[in-house]
Amino acid sequence: QVQLVESGGGVVQPGRSLRLSCAASGFTFSSYGMHWVRQAPGKGLEWVAVIWYDGSNKDYADSVKGRFTISRDNSKNTLYLQMNSLRAEDTAVYYCARAHEPYCKNGVCLWFFDLWGRGTLVTVSS
Amino acid sequence: DIQMTQSPSSLSASVGDRVTITCRASQSISNYLNWYQQKPGKAPKVLIYAASSLQSGVPSRFSGSGSGTDFTLTISSLQPEDFATYYCQQSYSTPQITFGQGTKLEIK
Numbered sequence: 001q002v003q004l005v006e007s008g009g010g011v012v013q014p015g016r017s018l019r020l021s022c023a024a025s026g027f028t029f030s031s032y033g034m035h036w037v038r039q040a041p042g043k044g045l046e047w048v049a050v051i052w053y054d055g056s057n058k059d060y061a062d063s064v065k066g067r068f069t070i071s072r073d074n075s076k077n078t079l080y081l082q083m084n085s086l087r088a089e090d091t092a093v094y095y096c097a098r099a100h101e102p103y104c105k106n107g108v109c110l111w112f113f114d115l116w117g118r119g120t121l122v123t124v125s126s
Numbered sequence: 127d128i129q130m131t132q133s134p135s136s137l138s139a140s141v142g143d144r145v146t147i148t149c150r151a152s153q154s155i156s157n158y159l160n161w162y163q164q165k166p167g168k169a170p171k172v173l174i175y176a177a178s179s180l181q182s183g184v185p186s187r188f189s190g191s192g193s194g195t196d197f198t199l200t201i202s203s204l205q206p207e208d209f210a211t212y213y214c215q216q217s218y219s220t221p222q223i224t225f226g227q228g229t230k231l232e233i234k
Contacts, residue, residue, distance in 0.1 A: 035223070045162075045170065045213055047223035059221035062127075095169055102176065105156075110176055111217040112160040116169035 002026035002115065004096050009120030012086055022079040022096030022117055030054070030074040033099040035113065036081050038092035046092070049081065050099070064090075086124045093119040128152055128219045132212075132226035138234040143204045147229045149197045149214035158218035161190055161199045164228075165210045173212075174199060209233050 008020040022034070036048040049060045049070040058070050069082040079096050097113035104110070129152040139145050149159065157177035162170035172181045174190035177197055187202040201208055214226040 044228040045164075045215075045225040047225065050221045050223070057221070061222075100175075102179075108156075108158065108218060109220055110158050111220055111223065112172050112175040112215070113162075113170070114172055114181070116171075118169060 004098065004115060004117035006094065006096055006117040006120040009094065009122045011123045011125060013126050014087060014124055016086055017082070017084045018086065018122060020081040020083065020094055020096075020120060020122070022081075024077045024079065024098075027098075027115075029072075029077040033101065033111070034070075034072060034079045035097045035099055036070060036079075037095045037097050037113070037116075038090075039095070039119075040089075040092045043092075048094070051079070083122070086122075088124050091122060091124045093121050095119045127222065128155060128216055128224055130214055130216055130224050130226040132214055132229050134229060135227065136230040136232065138232050139204055140234045141204050141206055145201045145204055145231065147199045147212055147231075149192075149199070149226050151195045151197075151216055151218075154194045155216045155218035157193050158216055159190075159192065159197045160215045160217065161188075162213045162215065163208075163210045164213065170213065204231075206233075 005023045012018050035050045051058045051070045067085045071080045096117045098115040099111045100114040131150045133148045159177045161174040164170040173184050173188050178190045189200050211228045211230045213228050
């Protein structure tokens with residue numbers, strides 16, 4: 001079954017750390033770029049981070065740059081998000097998502113998210 | 127950063143109505159625009175990619191158009207299961223991705 005399953009969410013105090021995992025199954029994980037997208041309660045979607053299919057490149061939203069680290073273990077078909085120095089505004093449901101790349105033109109690639117996990121809730125509160 | 131602005135933010139409509147949602151980019155993004163549907167408590171689902179391509183398995187009543195800075199998502203005849211929140215998303219500035227703020231489609 002093609003799926004993504006997140007885990008690791010919970011309640012954490014401001015300033016502390018948490019690591020999220022996303023287990024992939026049913027497809028060739030090592031062939032896809034992977035992303036984290038979050039959604040604060042009652043709010044819209046916010047892209048968080050991306051990692052290339054082979055882990056060679058990563059990028060982050062400005063809101064988490066320097067605090068969050070995305071990584072992957074292709075031998076375990078697992079994506080991670082290490083979250084440090086957590087803030088109240090990091091409270092959200094965190095989704096992992098697979099990026100489909102139908103084409104690239106002049107070095108710009110179309111990415112859309114064709115597979116999502118169910119999400120894991122992270123609550124930052126004292 | 128490329129900003130994506132959707133309008134309206136919310137919309138009331140009836141089953142059978144034709145509905146259009148607009149997404150505007152702060153700069154030209156060619157056709158690097160995707161649309162998602164999200165229902166409460168669920169992950170988003172892609173409907174349209176590359177501005178006008180229908181994702182496999184998505185009903186044909188959904189369509190997308192536009193290029194450059196202005197895009198539309200149209201539902202030709204609303205069905206009860208279409209009441210949800212819709213988001214646009216640009217990937218022109220990859221690896222940085224941005225979403226619109228969402229349009230909540232409610233039953234009139």
